[in-house]
Amino acid sequence: MPRFASPSATTATLSTGVFSGLGERARSHTGPLYPLHVGDTWREPWEGGRVENLAPADHPLLYTYAPVQGEPSLLAAARDKIARRSGRLIDPEALCVVSGATSGLSVVAQTILDPGDEVLLPAPFWPLIRGIIASRGATPVQIPLWDRLADPGFDLEATLERAITPRTVALYLNSPHNPTGGMLTPEMAAACARVARRHDLWVLSDEVYEDLYYGDTPPEPLWARDDLIDRAIVVHSLSKAYGYAGARVGYAHGPRAVMQAVRATQTFQVYCAPRPMQLGAARLIAHADDWLAQTRELYREAADKTARAFGVATPAGGTFLFVDAARWLPPGASDAMPFLERCLDEAGVLLTPGLSSGDAYATWVRLCFTSVAPEVLDEALTKLAPVLAATSRGGPS
Ligand SMILES: Cc1ncc(COP(=O)(O)O)c(C=O)c1O
Structure with missing residues (x-):
């Protein structure tokens, strides 16, 4: 059966685009961007x-x-x-x-x-x-x-x-x-x-x-x-x-x-x-064991302060927080997009939609606390504070 110009049926089911809506918005954002959606590190290797x-x-x-x-x-x-x-x-x-x-x-x-x-x-x-x-x-x-x-x-x-x-x-x-x-x-x-x-x-x-x-x-x-x-x-x-x-x-x-x-x-x-x-x-x-121990310490501090900012427990490991954003969403919102957009528009902070981690997590968001250096993370969390405070009090959304 001819297929030109389509990819295989299996490949056609693959999606890499869960972030694409926000990507477009980020490109037109003015001011600094804090890419906490990327699972990466600011540390140079040993x-x-x-x-x-x-x-x-x-x-x-x-x-x-x-x-x-x-x-x-x-x-x-x-x-x-x-x-x-x-x-x-x-x-x-x-x-x-x-x-x-x-x-x-x-x-x-x-x-x-x-x-x-x-x-x-x-x-x-x-x-x-x-x-x-x-x-x-x-x-x-x-x-x-x-x-x-x-x-x-x-x-x-x-x-x-x-x-x-x-x-x-x-x-x-x-x-x-x-x-x-x-x-x-x-x-x-x-x-x-x-x-x-x-x-x-x-x-x-x-x-x-x-x-x-x-x-x-x-x-x-x-x-x-x-x-x-x-x-x-x-x-x-x-x-x-x-x-x-x-x-x-x-x-x-x-x-x-x-x-x-x-x-x-x-x-x-x-x-x-x-x-x-x-x-x-x-x-x-x-x-690099000593370097690794130092990295762990730096990441632990980043995990602690990020968890505090979001009002959740410090994770036991890894480089992410996964948070249900329902408390920051307008009534009836079916996914986390309004919250993701506010984080981006008002704080320049990029987070990942929970849907990329599973169909049951539409109202959740993921963020990586190791993708930017500690002082940049501090800046991002400071800018996020009003977004987290205003909406968690049931304020405007
Ligand atoms: C759970 C998990 N497995 C695998 C990988 C992929 O790691 P690598 O960079 O070695 O391909 C990642 C990267 O984010 C991950 O979080």
């Missing part, structure tokens, strides 16, 4: 891991292809970090460098999913994961969950169970979590594991915020539990904690056989992550 500081003489053929599995120095550093963090010594053949977690999860999705499959997607969720699943022709089954975990009587296991069908093949878990900043407790992880084992599901464990926790001790890596390790495909990234998002480097591991298939899939997608960035990433993982 100096020793910056590619401009690699001595070319030490790295001949820097711009050739790297091995598909990854640069040996990065594989070694990643394996070592995984062992330190989880107590698990990963089979070297079951580890693969990926070109950031976005590409890594995409490669994993292509490896394990067929069109028509269903993936349990606890909501709200990181916006791109929905498209990653859908771009395989699979269905992301949205399950409102993260904002309800603390509700009395909320039954995580029963909630997941209700979403199971004969087509369900995987459960996506991301803890610490984008966008709520929440974390699954060991009991919650055990409930997820029971469902996964009962229905023979893969578990996709997205660990990109593993180093961004604001309590005193790092969260337990869920994938490393005895009841998950045999079915978890785990994706890590240097983007968030190491300020390395533009470098596009991460790593994935899981059961050996599936990881060999992941490696094969990757060959036909990106082939390899950029070699210079892999060398920098190896140095970051091995030597």
Whole structure:
């Protein structure tokens, strides 16, 4: 059947445009803009891991292809970090460098999913994961969950169970979590594991915020539990904690056989992550612990003050707040747009519509407290204060 000039039916369902209405408005805004809708950081990576500081003489053929599995120095550093963090010594053949977690999860999705499959997607969720699943022709089954975990009587296991069908093949878990900043407790992880084992599901464990926790001790890596390790495909990234998002480097591991298939899939997608960035990433993982601790402290302060400004609890981890804006919306508003527009028009602050994190979150908004430097964040919060105060008192909207 001729298709010209349309894309494939699967691609045609993908949307990247949830922000587009506000984007147009932002372009005509006068005055400073505060891009709190972007999940990024103002921090430059630790100096020793910056590619401009690699001595070319030490790295001949820097711009050739790297091995598909990854640069040996990065594989070694990643394996070592995984062992330190989880107590698990990963089979070297079951580890693969990926070109950031976005590409890594995409490669994993292509490896394990067929069109028509269903993936349990606890909501709200990181916006791109929905498209990653859908771009395989699979269905992301949205399950409102993260904002309800603390509700009395909320039954995580029963909630997941209700979403199971004969087509369900995987459960996506991301803890610490984008966008709520929440974390699954060991009991919650055990409930997820029971469902996964009962229905023979893969578990996709997205660990990109593993180093961004604001309590005193790092969260337990869920994938490393005895009841998950045999079915978890785990994706890590240097983007968030190491300020390395533009470098596009991460790593994935899981059961050996599936990881060999992941490696094969990757060959036909990106082939390899950029070699210079892999060398920098190896140095970051091995030597940037002090920088990382300092980053965590700075982010914790940003999380605290932003949460105070919005009148919500400080998140346990991650780089976001996810807030129900209903109290700042005019009566009858069906989504958060009036609030998003006021934040933009009156304060220059850009936030993300909750709908990008799930169909059940139309009145919610997401904001990233690490995308701008502390003094810029202060400025943004000062400008936002009247918007938050006026509407929360039921004032004009
Ligand atoms: C939960 C989650 N997973 C994966 C990613 C993608 O990370 P990367 O930059 O490594 O592609 C992000 C980025 O925002 C994220 O929030």
